[in-house]
Amino acid sequence: MSVRDLAVSFRSDTRTVHAVDHVSYEVAPGEVLAVVGESGCGKSVTSMAVMGLLPPSASVTGSIRLAGRELVGAPEKELQRHRGKDMAMIFQEPMTSLNPVLTIGRQIGEVVRRHQGLSKKDARARAVELLDLVGIPAPRQRVDEYPHQLSGGMRQRVMIAVAVACDPAVLIADEPTTALDVTVQAGILEVLRSLRERLGTAIVLITHDLGVVADAADRVMVMYAGRAVEEAPVDELFARPRHPYTHGLLGAVLRPGGEGKRRLPEIPGLVPGLDVQPDACTFAPRCPRADDTCTAARPGFTPAGPDTGTGPVHRAACWHPHPTATTAEEAPA
Structure with missing residues (x-):
């Protein structure tokens, strides 16, 4: 994926906010690019622009090319064909991203039914496979449960399962380890590493955690x-x-060893x-x-x-x- 001179602004009745100002980067197959910076620096807006998920008040200019196809200015139907199939996103907060009234299996199965034309039975079987892939125990039981029945780490793994259901070429992970304890965080990063090695997926990892960057990234912006x-x-x-x-x-x-010796x-x-x-x-x-x-x-x-x-x-x-x-x-x- 290649992003060139990307600019995003938001209009209101009183002002215009320039959230992203002419940003360019590339990510190659099998590469992990970390995008870091403090809150409000434009990391998530950049990723939402790539996915075509910004609101109507946003103005997007520049170029976003996925395997040679231009996405800026593309019709919504074309973007829908790419989202979930060729590019996918792990959102920041799984509890607000997953539908609370639908089972885990149905939410994963919706992706493969839409993009791969699977039957309900085959989609459920694929959902079980994906839950097993991301390390959720007892996947045949969990597939019929609802988001509120899972822990935060498990919900995050479900989000990954939804995102990789169709083996996308590009995966955008927006703060995938936020608010998770270090053990669960390590498990999530291991899942992402496994996906990259198994599928050759290019990963854009958005985070403010420099420890995660050092552990998982190949390149940093x-x-x-x-x-x-x-x-x-x-x-x-x-x-x-x-x-x-x-x-x-x-x-x-x-x-290590620096606590108490100096003020940060x-x-x-x-x-x-x-x-x-x-x-x-x-x-x-x-x-x-x-x-x-x-x-x-x-x-x-x-x-x-x-x-x-x-x-x-x-x-x-x-x-x-x-x-x-x-x-x-x-x-x-």
């Missing part, structure tokens, strides 16, 4: 105030963060409003490295290190990126 500010292979990003915002995020992560650093200031996207660096008011250049012109999303030609390029949208120190802690402010 960092967003701030609706813009992509840094993109790099996961090991490279954690070892040599270049953008000051990424540096601040990593600096605020708890490390915070990023000063507030996230800017999205009514206007300035032709400048949006992080400049909070950045200790900012100067007049940062407030006068928007930085390009350019290579932030040597291009070895052997893998994805490390890129950052910053006029004054951090030097390539060994770790985030070693780079000077």
Whole structure:
């Protein structure tokens, strides 16, 4: 899947909010791309635009191509053919995403009946297979239960089962481990890894949990105030963060043995409003490295290190990126 120059704005009677400001990325078959950033930075809006699930008040421009097919501006019937079959999404909160009055089996079976034309009997059998695939015990019993009868971890696994029912080429996982304990979280990530290895599915993992990113992702895109500010292979990003915002995020992560020895650093200031996207660096008011250049012109999303030609390029949208120190802690402010 290829996203190019994607911009999303929302109109109201009094103002226009620019939620996503010209974001571009690609994800290859079998790759896990993590999209990280604080709440309100545009992660989920980007994914909803890809799925074609934004409300009528949204204006979407740019290009979203899935296996060469353009999705921006496509008719709703065409998007319906792709959703669930070629691309699917694991939503943030399964209890509000699953229908409380329909059994688990019926909700999973609806996907395969619509896209694969299975009978009710075959759809139920497929639902049992999928529940077993995502690690739910006693799937023949669970298939006839309702969402409220399952734990939070099991509901999240049901959401994954719905999403992968037709073996989609692209799977968007929007905060799939939020509010889950670490044991259940590890199980969910293992399910996603298994799906990638078994089906070659490309996964876009949306999260603010950097521990999940380090454990599951191949590549990371960092967003701030609706813009992509840094993109790099996961090991490279954690070892040599270049953008000051990424540096601040990593600096605020708890490390073993560090509790009580130092106060976690915070990023000063507030996230800017999205009514206007300035032709400048949006992080400049909070950045200790900012100067007049940062407030006068928007930085390009350019290579932030040597291009070895052997893998994805490390890129950052910053006029004054951090030097390539060994770790985030070693780079000077």
